[in-house]
Amino acid sequence: MRITIIGSGxxxxxxxxxxxxxxxxIVQVYSRSMHNAAxxxxxxxxxxxxxxxxxxxxxxxxxxxxxDDAIAPVxxxxxxxxxxxxxxxxxxxxxTISASIQKAGVFYPLQTLSKTKEVEFLTVPVCIEGSDDAxxxxxxxxAQTISNHVYRINSDQRKVLHLAAVFACNFPNYLYxxxxxxxxxxxxxxxxxxxxxxxxxxxxxxHLPADVQTGPAVRNDENTMDAHLKLLDEEPVxxxxxxxxxxxxxxxx
Amino acid sequence: MRITIIGSGxxxxxxxxxxxxxxxxIVQVYSRSMHNAAxxxxxxxxxxxxxxxxxxxxxxxxxxxxxDDAIAPVxxxxxxxxxxxxxxxxxxxxxTISASIQKAGVFYPLQTLSKTKEVEFLTVPVCIEGSDDAxxxxxxxxAQTISNHVYRINSDQRKVLHLAAVFACNFPNYLYxxxxxxxxxxxxxxxxxxxxxxxxxxxxxxHLPADVQTGPAVRNDENTMDAHLKLLDEEPVxxxxxxxxxxxxxxxx
Numbered sequence: 001m002r003i004t005i006i007g008s009g010x011x012x013x014x015x016x017x018x019x020x021x022x023x024x025x026i027v028q029v030y031s032r033s034m035h036n037a038a039x040x041x042x043x044x045x046x047x048x049x050x051x052x053x054x055x056x057x058x059x060x061x062x063x064x065x066x067x068d069d070a071i072a073p074v075x076x077x078x079x080x081x082x083x084x085x086x087x088x089x090x091x092x093x094x095x096t097i098s099a100s101i102q103k104a105g106v107f108y109p110l111q112t113l114s115k116t117k118e119v120e121f122l123t124v125p126v127c128i129e130g131s132d133d134a135x136x137x138x139x140x141x142x143a144q145t146i147s148n149h150v151y152r153i154n155s156d157q158r159k160v161l162h163l164a165a166v167f168a169c170n171f172p173n174y175l176y177x178x179x180x181x182x183x184x185x186x187x188x189x190x191x192x193x194x195x196x197x198x199x200x201x202x203x204x205x206x207h208l209p210a211d212v213q214t215g216p217a218v219r220n221d222e223n224t225m226d227a228h229l230k231l232l233d234e235e236p237v238x239x240x241x242x243x244x245x246x247x248x249x250x251x252x253x
Numbered sequence: 254m255r256i257t258i259i260g261s262g263x264x265x266x267x268x269x270x271x272x273x274x275x276x277x278x279i280v281q282v283y284s285r286s287m288h289n290a291a292x293x294x295x296x297x298x299x300x301x302x303x304x305x306x307x308x309x310x311x312x313x314x315x316x317x318x319x320x321d322d323a324i325a326p327v328x329x330x331x332x333x334x335x336x337x338x339x340x341x342x343x344x345x346x347x348x349t350i351s352a353s354i355q356k357a358g359v360f361y362p363l364q365t366l367s368k369t370k371e372v373e374f375l376t377v378p379v380c381i382e383g384s385d386d387a388x389x390x391x392x393x394x395x396a397q398t399i400s401n402h403v404y405r406i407n408s409d410q411r412k413v414l415h416l417a418a419v420f421a422c423n424f425p426n427y428l429y430x431x432x433x434x435x436x437x438x439x440x441x442x443x444x445x446x447x448x449x450x451x452x453x454x455x456x457x458x459x460h461l462p463a464d465v466q467t468g469p470a471v472r473n474d475e476n477t478m479d480a481h482l483k484l485l486d487e488e489p490v491x492x493x494x495x496x497x498x499x500x501x502x503x504x505x506x
Contacts, residue, residue, distance in 0.1 A: 010467075068477060091469070091477045110445060112453055112467045117460070123448050151445060160439045163481045168432035168446045169453045170468030171498045172425035177462035177505065179421035186413045192363060192378050192404060193421045194458050199372065200365055200422045201454030205447050207370070209430035214263075214365045215423030216344075224321060224344045228416045237501060244494050245424045252430065 001142060002058065005029045005046070006074055007065035008036035010113040011088050013043075015065060018121040018146040020044045027059045052077040059083060061142070063107060068092050075100060086139065090162030093155045094129050104131040105139045108158060109147075112169050121146050127153040127161065178238060210252060217249035254395060255311065258282045258299070259327055260318035261289035263366040264341050266296075268318060271374040271399040273297045280312045305330040312336060314395075316360060321345050328353060339392065343415030346408045347382050357384040358392045361411060362400075365422050374399050380406040380414065431491060463505060470502035 001024045005016045008031035016026050026046035031037035034050040041048035047056065052074070062078050062085040064071055071087050078085055079100040086105040087097060098104035106129040111119060126143040128150060130136030136152060143150040153161060176197055180190040203212045216224035225246055232239040254277045258269045261284035269279050279299035284290035287303040294301035300309070305327070315331050315338040317324055324340050331338055332353040339358040340350060351357035359382040364372060379396040381403060383389030389405060396403040406414060429450055433443040456465045469477035478499055485492040 068474065091480060111449055112456065114465050117456055119452065125445050125448060157439045157441055159480065160435055160484060161441060161445065163484050164432040164435040164446060165449055166468050166481065167428045167435065169449050170466065170470065170502065171428050173453055173457065173462050173466055174498055174502050175420045175424050176457050179417040180462060182413055182417040182420065186410045188410055188414060190461065192414065193417060195376050195378060196364055196418055196422050197454045197457060200426055201450045203365065203370055204426065204429050204450060208443065209426050209433060212367050213423065213426055214367070215419050217423065221321065227344060227412065228419065231413060231416050237497065241497050244490065244497065245427055248490065249423065249427050
């Protein structure tokens with residue numbers, strides 16, 4: 001497939017590499033910054049542009065991987081070509097594209113992607129949605145060339161999925177940082193916690209979280225929880241977080 | 254070394270197996286439940302007792318791996334032998350033992366241990382503390398027979414470490430469960446999130462959490478956060494959690 005990538009961020013970078021590796025042709029990479037466009041275009045053997053009027057219409061797919069706020073303005077520019085056009089956003093409705101482009105879709109990779117960290121794309125779940133059955137099938141086939149985990153997910157589901165991903169990824173990562181900070185205050189290294197973090201995530205690969213919950217809250221061990229809260233006396237926000245999260249665990253247990 | 258295990262829970266089970274595999278001899282396993290004592294004793298080729306008066310004093314180490322509340326009563330029973338005695342608790346002071354037994358210590362494995370899940374013990378950090386230098390060295394040597402990651406950690410540090418472990422393990426696991434629940438409400442499977450959870454933990458094995466934070470909060474993407482809060486309108490506790498955690502990420506970013 002001939003694919004044009006709009007954007008040069010984390011998602012654009014990982015997706016264009018995955019498409020390239022699967023044998024697709026990246027026609028152009030657009031970014032507001034020519035430097036960023038050129039950098040990514042170089043890696044995937046494509047043309048670089050920083051102006052949407054320079055779009056080459058000889059393409060099969062416009063893939064929009066830009067900040068959510070920037071999707072609508074880009075769609076407005078691309079509407080005149082009426083090519084198959086998708087966005088990659090978990091939080092944006094299909095309608096943002098389908099209102100002005102007939103063959104519209106969503107191509108949402110459910111993974112935390114950083115430029116500095118490679119990822120085995122075949123393991124990344126890709127959630128697709130099309131404006132009609134033919135588009136859905138076409139996107140499904142495309143997704144299957146880069147991932148072994150392709151799901152048909154409608155816009156309502158995707159919004160909840162995106163929210164769930166915040167709870168499963170962004171918030172745990174923040175809590176890792178809180179833990180690191182607590183260790184630093186007592187001159188201990190984050191290395192001490194790394195095996196624990198990994199094992200916690202590995203456990204739920206084969207179990208449900210509630211079945212492998214450990215710690216003072218699930219045992220309703222009030223002495224330990226009180227001692228922990230006392231240690232957080234000078235961190236009112238963390239103290240509040242500790243209480244809320246522990247209450248959640250106790251309620252579930 | 255001849256080791257007597259007091260307890261038959263997750264920590265007792267994993268530690269006695271690790272000691273056995275490293276060539277130590279488990280003398281006896283004590284549990285209040287003879288069934289549990291016998292089950293673990295069978296696996297590590299030891300005697301089983303459910304009464305502390307049946308303790309065989311021909312041992313080099315009493316390892317107390319019971320609930321925190323039960324440590325002090327056990328120490329009272331064991332004090333008459335004046336053998337090297339350690340507990341395995343993150344939240345309990347060394348003094349709980351050293352007040353009545355001269356050779357006292359702590360042997361705290363920093364991992365989330367469930368009986369249903371095997372773990373490569375060599376990767377588990379073990380935090381040790383001794384009542385004097387000789388005890389510390391003895392425990393350090395013992396720990397090095399089962400783990401490649403042995404740390405000398407005093408009681409004040411260990412309490413903070415235990416708290417940090419709650420933030421790095423117990424709370425993230427709870428959030429995984431919240432995510433699973435959100436998916437279920439929209440008929441989506443937890444399987445969709447498993448690669449994301451694993452990748453999030455793998456990322457911080459080589460990076461610091463703050464350097465790989467993703468999601469709407471770190472971008473200060475208010476539209477998405479508002480949309481997420483709206484989805485949580487009927488879950489006031491989760492809504493409050495979402496706000497607190499997002500504010501924490503924004504503040505750090």
